[in-house]
Amino acid sequence: MDRFTTPNRRAFMAGAGASALVASSLPARAQNFPTRPIMLVVPFAAGGSTDIVARLVGAKMAESLGQQVVIENRAGAGGNVGSTAVARAAPDGYTILMGTISTHALNPAILKVVTFDPIKDFTPISLLAVVPNVMVVHPSFPAKTVQEVIKVLKDNPGKYSYASSGVGTPLHLSGELFKSLGGVSMNHVPYRGAGPALNDVVAGAVPIMFDNLPSSAQFIRSGQLRAIGVTTKERVPSFPEIPTIAEGGLAGYETYTWNALFGPANMPRAVVERLNAEANKALTDPNVKQRLNDVSAVIVGSTPEALGEHVKVEFAKWGPIAKASGAALE
Template sequence: MGTGLDRRQFGLSAAGAAIALAAGRDARAQAGPITRPVTLVVPFAAGGSTDVLSRIVARRLSEKTGLSVVVENVGGAGGTIGAGRVARAEPDGSTILMATVATHALNPLMAKERPYDPVADFAPVSLLATVPNVLLVNPKVPVKSVQELIALLKAEPGKYSYASSGVGTPLHLSGELFKVLTGVKMEHVPYRGGGPAMTDLIGGQVPIMFDVLSGAAGFVRNGSVRALAVTTRTRVGSFPDLPTIAESGVPDYETYTWNAVFGPAKLPQPIVEFLSRELQAVIAEPAIRERLSDLSAVPVGSDPAGLAAQVKSELEKWAPVIAAAGLKQT
């Protein structure tokens, strides 16, 4: 009996080893051309919308491919420190970047000396999602639409100010584009983050604010602030009754934040194609799309060419706005 049990145990052990070996082979096959653990650099502090989205995507990418995908927050200088680190990384797929419109358009356009070239120093992989911004007012401001706000600002030029999460942020530029396209005058009041700005908007210290919809949603729903419109070209599923600024009489207006993955320049094409394919598959999953929608993000999942076109379009759009606002460092 002892011998039979030993044989059965040996057989089970051998079968287990075979399964483990096969699983290891499958994981290596799924991991494709990348042979090392992957660090996804998030160029902002932990806890923000980019960080949350990154962790959702990293976890699922790791599960799908068998790769170890770790998120590392490398904040500072509006995202340029983390982005610069990836630009200088070894192009082997082990270090990739979760970028935004700030890292790949706004900051490079405003910098006196670019810390990196947003086009030449990176390999585009995939545009994962767009995140709408929203135009808000304190409920005591006597307007309920974009056109009413424009009329008020033109009737009393210079009287009203708008808040954002800081100088040179996508939200600041959303306000500057609004001024350029409507001809209104508003003073910009920069804050050190969206939280303090929202506190002052609710308290009435500042009457108008541009914010990321994912951060403002709760305050809009509980009536602490009034949302006039979203900044994207089309309406947002989480607030279907909220119009866009474009449909509210400013037809050329469109701004949003986005999240996209880049590698360093000279990343081999097989690695680019592998990462792009796997990331597109992650974003296409219903459960992931639902989680992103809960964050008021709009899932995209583009190929590398689509992301390259996005960067080119953003650079062309924001260059004249930054010049008009006097934001270019001298």
Template sequence: MKRRTLLAALAAATVLSGIAGPGSGEARAQDGYPQQPVRLVVPFAAGGSTDLVGRVIAQGMGERLGQQVVVENKGGAGGNLGATAVAQSAPDGYTILMGTIATHALSASLYAKPPFDPEKDFAPIVLLVTVPNVLTVNKDYPAKDVKELIARLKEKPGEEVWSSSGNGTPLHLSGQLFMTMTGTDMIHVPYQGSGPALVDALSGAVPINFDNLPSSSGHIKGGALRALAVTTKTRVPLFPDVPTMEEAGVPGYETNTWNALFAPAGTPPEVVAKLNAAANEALKDPAVVERLAGVGATVVGGTPEQLAAHVTSEIARWRPVIEAAGVRMD
């Protein structure tokens, strides 16, 4: 009887397994997510603001997910190379993107044929931080403030060089907007990320630089770079003596950037929810908040739905700015 009972139980389990269908294994895999390291693609070179924020968040999320979150730098095309790679990855939660204003707000208007749709090709996870931009010059550069810089540029139109993290990035647009609003002209030198741009800013080879504050903050504190203005509406607590661009003599000027996590479209909601929870928990960690605040980044956090709404509003906000600046990428 015992043998008959065992056989009957096994038969019932087999029938129930068949009724559960082929998707049940996938559901169990999602329940156990993550079962291997997660790859976080940072679409810019190492050493820049996005890379810095990405590494802080990766460590914090890895501690909460129980699996390592590995940062992979894949720079190029203003962030689009790395973003495209993630959009085309398997939607299983093991490849995610450190998205930026460049990849998810600007590319839609900058390119006649964008390589991806920032709203349709990604599953939003969470808005991580907002980041001020900053205009700096090498410590040996003659201009001591924005007004002196503008005067020098007008004396030497088209001769001075300035750098950004790449064509089509928010820093490129920050510089373009500066020239448009001040009636000046400089030669733009694009790099594949803030890190490489800073090398030449520090050496004086390309002395004028628009950058995200986190990647430049250490060099500003150390005196190698002189901060002329931050690009936000209000001053940054980390550098209370640095004026806003408007205070420095460019009325109405305002730009900033942000970092957020995205997965490929079609990633299971359960997986997105786990990534969102891990990121939000990391952002509440006092040590994480302190590290990010120490470089000028402001923690945000929130839901996937809030990030989706943010992307939509940012695309609408930047489109007229891009058109007015006359910037177009092909």
């Protein structure tokens, strides 16, 4: 005999019908997407590299989408606060994240309490750009080269500090890698984002910083900061005169960051495709390209699938490095 009673059967059929109705309405909703402003969460303070890329790309996307792309800075815990908020948001495309190597490769390895899975809890949209980092010092700091910095630090152990965008971020780990390879001592001063950290370095409150090149570029050009070396394997086109830290004497030194768009898990495919198309289109805009090229950000513009694979590779690569650093986030 059938084990469903009549009320249960009716409830089951009603539920199935409702699910089918919801499923059938998703493509129609996606075709009309968006019908209201989109919130793009930047999980760091305003003024840093991630914020710069978000505002450039977001403004251009808004033109094509016909709706505002509102930037919301939700700083805290090395990007974890804003990332967690997006992971828990409705998967309708109206709340998206400007993710980075911190949010999707480093933080999951050093968080004391893991609040999201970087792979399962997000829908990849597009890898926008790969960004070099740079070691900068205040002009009053008595060194102009990597070797001179190492000598000053060795001669004055514990005297000098370096700023970063937060514990466990690529900028923090850039400093820790420099300390390890150079055999030097520096005090780490974490901030709630690259913007506030950079402001204090420009003001001379902290003498050293490892920063994303896009946010430091204007200060390097104006002479308000002195560039010691870029952190990538090769020199960057916009500052060909700046040597790499590796060629300055620390063989094997390499760090970088990247910016990518993510949404909550289980977003409708049509919405993902629309956001992907508009984000990649924004990267072809002459003004956006020029602004990013000026700071040597390598423009990518990927498929959602390519970004998904990129996150898996980066997590496998940087997770062990992050854990070995001893960094820990609450």
